[in-house]
Amino acid sequence: MYNPSAAGVTVNTESGNRFFVYEVVGLRQTDESDATTNQIRRSGSTFITVPYNRMNQEMRRITRMGGQIVSIRPLGEEGTSNGRHTPTVSQEQTQKEAQPSKPMTQTKAKKATTEDIPVNIYKPKNPYTGKCLSNEPLVREGGSGIVQHLTFDLSAGDLRYLEGQSIGIIPPGKDQKGKPHKLRLYSIASTRHGDHEDDKTVSLCVRELVYQHPETNETVKGVCSSFLCHLKPGDDLAITGPVGKEMLLPDDEESTVIMMATGTGIAPFRAFLWRMFKEQHEDYKFKGLAWLFFGIPYSANILYKEELEQLQAEFPDNFRLTYAISREEQNAQGGKMYIQDRIAENAGEIWNLLQQPNAHSYICGLKGMEGGIDEGMSAVTSTQGVDWLDYQKQLKKEHRWHVETY
Numbered sequence: 001m002y003n004p005s006a007a008g009v010t011v012n013t014e015s016g017n018r019f020f021v022y023e024v025v026g027l028r029q030t031d032e033s034d035a036t037t038n039q040i041r042r043s044g045s046t047f048i049t050v051p052y053n054r055m056n057q058e059m060r061r062i063t064r065m066g067g068q069i070v071s072i073r074p075l076g077e078e079g080t081s082n083g084r085h086t087p088t089v090s091q092e093q094t095q096k097e098a099q100p101s102k103p104m105t106q107t108k109a110k111k112a113t114t115e116d117i118p119v120n121i122y123k124p125k126n127p128y129t130g131k132c133l134s135n136e137p138l139v140r141e142g143g144s145g146i147v148q149h150l151t152f153d154l155s156a157g158d159l160r161y162l163e164g165q166s167i168g169i170i171p172p173g174k175d176q177k178g179k180p181h182k183l184r185l186y187s188i189a190s191t192r193h194g195d196h197e198d199d200k201t202v203s204l205c206v207r208e209l210v211y212q213h214p215e216t217n218e219t220v221k222g223v224c225s226s227f228l229c230h231l232k233p234g235d236d237l238a239i240t241g242p243v244g245k246e247m248l249l250p251d252d253e254e255s256t257v258i259m260m261a262t263g264t265g266i267a268p269f270r271a272f273l274w275r276m277f278k279e280q281h282e283d284y285k286f287k288g289l290a291w292l293f294f295g296i297p298y299s300a301n302i303l304y305k306e307e308l309e310q311l312q313a314e315f316p317d318n319f320r321l322t323y324a325i326s327r328e329e330q331n332a333q334g335g336k337m338y339i340q341d342r343i344a345e346n347a348g349e350i351w352n353l354l355q356q357p358n359a360h361s362y363i364c365g366l367k368g369m370e371g372g373i374d375e376g377m378s379a380v381t382s383t384q385g386v387d388w389l390d391y392q393k394q395l396k397k398e399h400r401w402h403v404e405t406y
């Protein structure tokens, strides 16, 4: 482990060569912890000095050793001096200070220059005519509903996009008023390079909307989702966009990315994970932590199951995968296991991760899923004197809390 004071390094808090002090409790004494030279033990807490570019790694090491980080502060701030920390503040104060202050914010999900983010290259009045290349089922036998993975050819136009953006689809035909149908938005499920990695395709993950009409009890199918789910290879379709700046991936290769998806909310996260792990890039090599929470009704509804589990097996140190299978698993109270129950189970660790200045959280899928997630997080932060909703506001301000629900 790198020890700046032992190495005689001048700590420069203005530049990227910054160091932070983790206050850790509950650390098990192991060969690994004993081997760490940059730690000081005082009254139940251990203070570990960490260079900025190793924050994620160190966080994972501490978790492995059973430790819990109770505060993070830049080295050299009040109470610290060259890594020698004097614990004079209360835990409540410490937690408040641990909230990332402005200078600690290193990572903005929004790209530095907004001109780099493609938006509305094709507008509804002049959409791009794409072609369906493939349309594959994602729900296996025993699952509920129809969800399809669709790939469209973009080679005849200028449509480009980034991971986390959406495109619009204008279904053919007219609505009940005799007007052309309005566009529907769909999160892009492929990376900017497309599933064929040739920059010429875009993919979607679409659930066919089917419901019983509340008055007539007739089965009604959604106009656009039904059109898409039954498209055949070779069929044309009208595409607009791309749109969206809310769900972009941070540029920082060391960042922590916590993803919470229900159903087709997996779409942008598939794009993230492909970019992080599956594709190899000269200018982006992900070395941080990605943690996906995925809520579905049945195991047969785990969309992209094989691909996700293969990535998890290949990158166990950098990718964690946690399912919540509501109709097959039970929560601690014996009820159905929803995504918020998994968040509640892991809220302590998520809270630790979110206190890192380069951690981002993303929610995508069913409207209303945020409420349960907030409850789980509140339960943990309140034990440390932190109001979760206030903290979340700060995360939003720093573009580190991203939500797209529909």
Ligand code: FAD
Pocket: 166, 184, 185, 186, 187, 188, 205, 206, 207, 208, 209, 211, 212, 213, 214, 221, 222, 223, 224, 225, 226, 264, 265, 267, 404, 405, 406
């Ligand atoms: P429509 O024909 O437009 O019917 C929808 C309408 O049916 C509703 O407005 C409501 O009036 C009615 N309705 C629906 N359910 C019921 C019910 N139970 N009881 C009574 N009435 C009901 N969808 C995906 O599948 N995958 C995605 O990746 C995706 N990404 C999205 C990203 C964004 C940013 C947004 C805003 C939406 C996204 N959607 C996604 C949803 C998508 O845009 C459409 O809303 C969805 O496919 C339904 O459109 P439709 O044309 O099939 O339904």
